[in-house]
Amino acid sequence: MSEARVRLRPDVESVVPYRQGRIAAADAFKLSSNENPFPPLPGVAEALREVQFNRYPEGSARAVRERLATIWQVTPEQIVVTPGSAALLTYLMQATCTAEDEVLYAWRSFEGYPQFVGALGVRSVQVPNRPDGGHDLPAMAAAVTDRTRLVLLCTPNNPTGPTITRDEFEAFMAAIPRTVLVGLDEAYAEFVTDPEAIRGDAALLERHPNLVVLRTFSKAYGLAGLRIGYGVGQEYVMDAIRAVAQPLAVTEPAQLAAIASLDHEPALLERVAVIVERRERIRAGLLEQGWAVPEAQGNFVWLPTGERTAEVAAHFEAAGLVVRSLGEGVRVSIGEADSVEKLLRSAREVVVPLS
Ligand SMILES: Cc1ncc(COP(=O)(O)O)c(C=O)c1O
CATH class of the missing domain: 3.90.1150.10 (Aspartate Aminotransferase, domain 1)
Structure with missing residues (x-):
């Protein structure tokens, strides 16, 4: 049959x-x-003892956003907290792309990029890395079309390792339209020691209104199993992320652990x-x-x-x-x-x- x-x-x-x-x-x-x-980090295990597992979490992770807003010198509305930065990558794609649109990124880079783009049914445009494993930013700028809605820059690049320098980043941003959203994926920012490397901060966001910086508690903070990351950008872009995001997806243990970790810098x-x-x-x-x-x-x-x-x-x-x-x-x-x-x-x- x-x-x-x-x-x-x-x-x-x-x-x-x-x-x-x-x-x-x-x-x-x-x-x-x-x-x-x-x-x-110290404090995390204690913080988790307070969790009420029978209750939904506070959906916007307000306490985490307020804490991060103070650190970043931005408003809490400029921050979204997500179940890992992996979810934020998907939300950025959902908020920017319809079926015919393109997401541009370097390749080889984070394996999640092609999968998340493919899952949405939009187009991946991959620009090969330089021989030294770094992003070929002039080639990436040249690959932007009128269908490009999102560019992902991974610094340091997973898995090859090099960072994007400040000069490379500024030249790239100057070469692309301000209507294209750029996601600066800094999952490994805390490990960067090169003083020339680009680093997301309030001044950079101010200078580039089409920028969102992505960070995670999974790597340096050691909370990979709790799934919590965040993005910082313009409030209206963050509102679009909030509109497409899975509701109540950042659990209370994750929120409490993130705050306890931020207390132990x-x-x-x-x-x-x-x-x-x-x-x-x-x-x-x-x-x-x-x-x-x-x-x-x-x-x-x-x-x-x-x-x-x-x-x-x-x-x-x-x-x-x-x-x-x-x-x-x-x-x-x-x-x-x-x-x-x-x-x-x-x-x-x-x-x-x-x-
Ligand atoms: C470059 C990069 N971005 C994002 C992520 C997603 O991390 P998470 O969802 O744990 O925050 C990873 C994980 O390995 C990564 O390497």
């Missing part, structure tokens, strides 16, 4: 579902999802410094071994392994290091102290040198 199949959107079949970093065995290091190896900075130190040690060690590792400004390094990607990932995995293979390279997150030497030892055995 032939079963009739329901009619799905034909283009959904070609959308690749989000692939999560592989789970690691108990005796392996999970270096596949750019997570934070540290437990949540010195502890955050200490942990970030430790991760940055490990990153620098790993990158220096890999360069010395002959790996062509691009500038690494997030909590991860990128190994351009080309055809040997699967082999290299399997080699690390056999050594108890679960990494992320992404097409033409392997991304390794900066993890626990003991993973550092293990990674360098294992990398030495399989080095794919500069071609």
Whole structure:
């Protein structure tokens, strides 16, 4: 008997579902999802004891927005809090694009971009990265058409690692129409040490009214499992995000944990410094071994392994290091102290040198 199949959107079949970093065995290091190896900051566990799980959360995350507004020197209405910055990316697309419109971004970049664009049924325009793994911003500016509604700039770029400099950013913004929304995805902002790197702040938002800055508590703040991120931009753009957003999606535990984390900035900075130190040690060690590792400004390094990607990932995995293979390279997150030497030892055995 032939079963009739329901009619799905034909283009959904070609959308690749989000692939999560592989789970690691108990005796392996999970270096596949750019997570934070540290437990949540002090105060988070205590804050969560107050949660009333039988109640819906305060839907606009008012307390978090007020706290962030003070830090950012903007109004609370200029901030939206979302279940991870992943949700905000989708909301930005929903708020700007109809079927014929285009979302422009560098490639390779965050894997969520093509999936979220595809899920909405709008068009992705991908501009290849420069050979050093950075965004090719002049080529991106040239790829803007009258159908472009949203440009995503990822700095530092996941998974390759380089940041966008202030000069590159300003030249890009000057070259594109002010009617195109630009999302500056700074998921890894706290790990950036390059003084030339662009950084979203109130002055930048003031100068560029078509800008939204995206941040997350998943990475430096170590709250990936609670799902909370935010965006800062013009109030009317944020109102559009609020209009398309899934209601009540940021849970009360996530809101309380974010506020407790913001109360512990010195502890955050200490942990970030430790991760940055490990990153620098790993990158220096890999360069010395002959790996062509691009500038690494997030909590991860990128190994351009080309055809040997699967082999290299399997080699690390056999050594108890679960990494992320992404097409033409392997991304390794900066993890626990003991993973550092293990990674360098294992990398030495399989080095794919500069071609
Ligand atoms: C560049 C970038 N943007 C956004 C996200 C989404 O993070 P989250 O939804 O946990 O805030 C990630 C996650 O890895 C990322 O790498």
